[in-house]
Amino acid sequence: MTKLQTYTSTLVALSHLRLHPANVRGADAYTEASVAALAANIREVGLLQPLLVQTLDKSGYGVLAGGRRLAALKLLAGDRKVKGFSGKTPIACHVVPDDAPATAALSLSENEMQAPMDAIDRLEAFTALRETDGLDIAAIARMFGLGERSVRETLRIGLVHGEIRDAHRAGAVSLETLKAFAAHPDREVQLEVFTALSSDGQRVESWQVKRALNDRGVRQGDALGRFVLDAYRDADGPVAADLIEEDSVLSDPGLVQTVLARQLDDLAEEARAEMGFAWAEHRIDPDWNAFDAYGRVYPQPVALDPEAQAQVDKLSARIEELAEAYEVAEDMDEQDRLETAHDAVQAEIDGLTTRLRPEDVATAGVIAVWQHGGVRMIPGLVRPEDKPTTGDDADRSGSTPEGQTDTGPKISGKLGADMAHVRTRAMGLALAQCPELARDYAEFLLIRGVCGASGYGDAANSSTVSASVASRGPTEPEGSLRQIETGFETLASDLDVAWLDLPGAEGFAAFRLLTVADRGALLAYAVAQTLEPRTAPTLRDAVREVVEREALPNIRDAWAPDAAFLQRLTKPDLLTILRDVGLRSEAKVYESGRKSNLVDYMVKLFAEPFATLTDAQMDAVTSWAPDLMAHAPVEEEDVTAGAGDGGDDGSETGDGPLPGDTGEMIDAFNAVPLADGTPRVEVVKVA
Structure with a gap:
């Protein structure tokens, strides 16, 4: 039987520790970024596991296992803002006898034989820190050198329905799929989707979950969610709250669409009133080919009186100044500022030199379009039934059907x-x-x-009814x-x-x-x-x-x-x-x-x-x-x-x-x- 190896425990000053040549990981493996989280944890709770070391010479010890902990300790000692860590700080170590064979095997064993925590293990650990130790999310984040969002993402796995978490532990659901379910805070919705997707016995993939949950509400942090949020809340719309606020879900898609339509209507109406057009509408994710049937009116040149001409000349000179400044500007922010100023001056010139004809204003309108997470205004459109006709079609022009008087609201x-x-x-x-x-x-x-x-007539063998x-x-x-x-x-x-x-x-x-x-x-x-x-x-x-x-x-x-x-x-x-x-x-x-x-x-x-x-x-x-x-x-x-x-x-x-x-x-x-x-x-x- 192989003799059980024993080690001597001792305290070694941090300055006397360095990597052992037999350590399976070289010094280059431990960057500041890679050990920052561990350093934060050691700063909060101390060194939980001693380093495995062996005497190198009279000047110090070589670390066989624990090189990452050593790098984290040295990072803390080098940070003047952190108190309690320096080259003199005693570090707990287990000393390997000088005659012990296969020192590389010792280093490899500690690294390879560890069983990393999975998502559920981390969840249970973080939950215990909150419920047993009374730590809040910020304290847990500091302890493990994590961002608060990362801690919340781990904790919200606890909001996933128990049946889905059990499936993950059994290996039937991957971690990515588990996280996809965690993105929706409503457990009943999660279970409905899981049951539907797994009904044929196939493995449920994360992309399937994401696609299915997209129809079960609107994420508060998405462009659409941000746009309608205040009005949605005013309408008492239900919100499935998440630990991460921006991932909370507006869970009534119908109300979201209603609120979106109302807000687009308001924006379109404001634009119509400002431009003096005859009508205003909205579209949500439209088929752009449908706009091919519309006409479009544009401002036409107008004659300028001497005062207006003088103003235009002054603005044109300003345009030239901005163009020259843009050519020599080296900073991109400065170029953006000059371009914005140029567009504003050009718009002022256009306002003085062009104008819509009254007959165009009387038939044209503006459509507020929601697409790709934003609002776009399309002014000057002419409905197909209002487009001017020529020749034989002239007698049938206009939008008023036969027998209908041209009174009441304008109907497209x-x-x-x-x-x-x-x-x-x-x-x-x-x-x-x-x-x-x-x-x-x-x-x-x-x-x-x-x-x-x-x-x-005489009856046939079959009926044409x-x-x-x-x-x-x-x-x-x-x-x-x-x-x-x-x-x-x-x-x-x-x-x-x-x-x-x-x-x-x-x-x-x-x-x-x-x-x-x-x-x-x-x-x-x-x-x-x-x-x-x-x-x-x-x-x-x-x-x-x-x-x-x-x-x-x-x-x-x-x-x-x-x-x-x-x-x-x-x-x-x-x-x-x-x-x-x-x-x-x-x-x-x-x-x-x-x-x-x-x-x-x-x-x-x-x-x-x-x-x-x-x-x-x-x-x-x-x-x-x-x-x-x-x-x-x-x-x-x-x-x-x-x-x-x-x-x-x-x-x-x-x-x-x-x-x-x-x-x-x-x-x-x-x-x-x-x-x-x-x-x-x-x-x-x-x-």
């Missing part, structure tokens, strides 16, 4: 299209809850489309449209559609066994899905207009001017709406405020009209809707009949329009009994 083409979806889906939801009306409408269109087009789902608008609806689609989802959940999963004739047989009520609900729901998006002025379909008036007499029963709509109008348009509903004094108050505050006020006003309103104001507020949404006024002499919902432009199909008022036509149609003599307006059970 994109907003008009979105409003068409909202209005049509609202009408559809109402129609889906009126089975008899939906049946009448469907049968009327079907029979009229066939008989009016080809008479009572078909229907398809119309466009529903955005895949992720917001505001009123989201509420409407939720209503459709509720209706759909009550429909009897089990027969749809049965094959062929079996499915048809099951369908025929449905109750009259179930079939009526199915038909109404299906017909509601066929309505193509239309605004009121562009409907041009008398039959559908009659159906819509009966299904939903007042659009305000399904829609109110909400934030999603109001935010997209300019501040002048919002103030005009307030004045139109009789709130002139309120409009005056908000003239000098931020657009977002005005929007907030109007959202509350339309959602629940204030009890302080007069009767006239109450009626105006509860009935107001833009021309695109409300039913057009009924004209007493209007006897024009439409022909259904078949064409994109609502044009007639078949041999031509049928005579008579549309309402009379539908009444006459309903008056015709079915083949068995049962009145059409009564529910008939199909065998």
